[in-house]
Amino acid sequence: MHKKKDILYYIKPAKIETPDQDFFDQLAKKVVRENPKIVYKRSYGPKIVKWSLAAAAAFLLGVLLFKNLSHDSIPQKTVQTEFLAGINDVEIYNYVDEHIEDFTLEEIEEVIINEDIGLYDLENTSELDFFFSDISDEEIDSYINEEFIDLDEFEDELLIF
Amino acid sequence: MTSEESIWIDNIVSGGPDAELAFKKLTQKYGPRLYKQIIRIVKNESLTQDVLQNVFIKIWKNLSRFKRESNLFTWMYRIAHNESLSMLTHENKRKGVSLDTALIEVIPGHEKINPLGPDEIYQLLREAIETLPEKQAIVFELKYFEDLKYSEIAKMTNTSEGALKASFHIAKEKITKFLEMKLNY
Numbered sequence: 001m002h003k004k005k006d007i008l009y010y011i012k013p014a015k016i017e018t019p020d021q022d023f024f025d026q027l028a029k030k031v032v033r034e035n036p037k038i039v040y041k042r043s044y045g046p047k048i049v050k051w052s053l054a055a056a057a058a059f060l061l062g063v064l065l066f067k068n069l070s071h072d073s074i075p076q077k078t079v080q081t082e083f084l085a086g087i088n089d090v091e092i093y094n095y096v097d098e099h100i101e102d103f104t105l106e107e108i109e110e111v112i113i114n115e116d117i118g119l120y121d122l123e124n125t126s127e128l129d130f131f132f133s134d135i136s137d138e139e140i141d142s143y144i145n146e147e148f149i150d151l152d153e154f155e156d157e158l159l160i161f
Numbered sequence: 162m163t164s165e166e167s168i169w170i171d172n173i174v175s176g177g178p179d180a181e182l183a184f185k186k187l188t189q190k191y192g193p194r195l196y197k198q199i200i201r202i203v204k205n206e207s208l209t210q211d212v213l214q215n216v217f218i219k220i221w222k223n224l225s226r227f228k229r230e231s232n233l234f235t236w237m238y239r240i241a242h243n244e245s246l247s248m249l250t251h252e253n254k255r256k257g258v259s260l261d262t263a264l265i266e267v268i269p270g271h272e273k274i275n276p277l278g279p280d281e282i283y284q285l286l287r288e289a290i291e292t293l294p295e296k297q298a299i300v301f302e303l304k305y306f307e308d309l310k311y312s313e314i315a316k317m318t319n320t321s322e323g324a325l326k327a328s329f330h331i332a333k334e335k336i337t338k339f340l341e342m343k344l345n346y
Contacts (some may be wrong), residue, residue, distance in 0.1 A: 007340050008333065010271040011282060013306040014263045016197045019210075023190035031217045037176035105197040 058092045163316075166233055175224045186215060191234065193239045197304060202245035202287070203252075205261050212248045216241045234317045238299055273344040289339035293332050300325050301332040 172183035195216060200209040219240050227236055243306075265283045267274060274282060290298055299318060303309045311322040318325070 003272075006333075007271065007274070007337050008305070010274050011286060012266045012268060013308075014266050016200055016262070016264070016306075018193040018196045021189060024188045025185055027192065027214060027217060028188035029181070030187075031214065031221050032181045032184055033333075035218055035221055037180065037221075117248045 167229070170224055170227065170229075170233075173221070173343060187220070191237055192217075194234075194307075195237060197307065198238065198241050199245045200262055201264055201302070201306065202242070202247050204264060204283075207261075208248060208252060212241070212244050215248070216244050219244070232317075232319045235295070235299065239295065242295075242298075285340055285343050286336070288343075289336040292339060293335060296320070297328050297332040297335070300328040301336070304329050305333075 166187070169187050172179040173187070193214070196213055198207060199212045199216070200206065203209055216237070220237060227233065242294040263279065265279055265286065267277075267279050267282060267332060269275060291300060293301060296318070300314060303314045303317070304311075311325050314320075314325050315322045320328075
C-alpha cells in the first residue's frame with residue numbers, strides 16, 4: 001500500500017539564480033561610499049570633552065609661549081596678559097580645533113601639572129566654571145541628549161567635574 | 162558567529178580603513194543567501210535588488226547595535242524579512258508588484274493543487290511561512306527552498322542539528338496543515 005504523499009511533495013522550489021560576485025562587491029562598495037560612517041574617537045568624542053581639551057590646550061599654548069618670552073626683562077604678568085590679549089578666543093579655538101589631534105590628554109595634563117601656570121588652581125574645580133561660563137546647563141543637557149552621549153563612557157574624562 | 166565574522170564586525174564598527182573590506186566580505190558571504198530570501202518574498206528581481214541594498218545599508222549603519230550573543234545571520238534575516246515586507250506593502254499600494262520570477266514548480270498528481278496556478282499556490286505557501294515563528298521559518302526556508310544540510314544551517318544559526326531537525330519537522334507539519342485548511346480538505 002502506498003503511503004499518501006505529503007502536499008509539499010507536489011510543490012517543488014524552483015532554482016533561484018543569484019547575481020554574480022561582482023554584483024555583491026559593487027553593492028558593498030556603493031553602500032560604504034554613500035553612507036560614510038561618523039566615527040567618534042573615545043578620547044575626543046563629545047564636544048564637552050573637546051571644550052575642556054581646548055581650554056587646557058589654550059593654557060598649554062600660553063604656558064609654552066610664556067616660557068619662551070620669560071627671559072625678557074618684562075614682568076611675567078605683563079607678558080602673559082599681553083600675549084593672551086593678542087590672541088582672541090576664536091583664533092585659539094580654531095587653532096585647537098585644527099590641531100586637536102596633535103595633543104593627547106596625557107600631554108596636556110602633564111604640562112598643566114608640572115607647570116605653575118599661576119592663573120588657575122585646577123584642583124579647585126569651581127575655577128573651571130570659567131571655561132563653561134558662556135554655556136548654560138540647558139545647552140549642555142540638550143547637546144548631550146541630542147547626541148545620545150552616554151556619560152558613563154566618558155567617566156574618566158569627566159572626573160575633573 | 163565565527164571568529165572571522167567577529168573580526169569583520171569589529172572592523173566595520175570601528176569604521177577604520179579595513180571597514181570596507183570587511184563589509185565586502187560580509188556581503189559576499191551573506192548577500193546571495195539574503196538575495197534568495199528577499200526574492201522569495203517580493204518575487205521581483207528589480208525590487209529584490211532595491212531591498213537588498215536597503216538591507217545592507219541597515220546592516221552597515223546598525224552593526225554597532227548588534228548584540229554579539231545573538232546570531233548574526235538571524236539578525237540579518239530579520240532585517241531582510243522586515244525590509245521585504247515593507248517594500249512589498251509599499252509597492253502593492255503604489256502599483257502592484259509584477260511577478261517575474263518562478264519560485265515553485267507544481268508536480269502534477271494532486272487533485273487540490275492542480276487546478277491552481279503556481280502563483281496562487283506559492284502565495285498560499287508564503288502565507289503559511291509567515292505564520293511560523295522566526296526560527297522555524299528560517300530553518301524551513303533554508304532546508305526546503307535551499308536544501309542546505311543541517312550541519313550548514315547549524316553553523317549559520319548556531320543551533321544544534323537535533324533542534325533544527327525538530328524545528329523543520331514542526332514547521333513542515335504546520336505548513337501542511339495550513340495548506341490543507343486553505344485547500345478545503
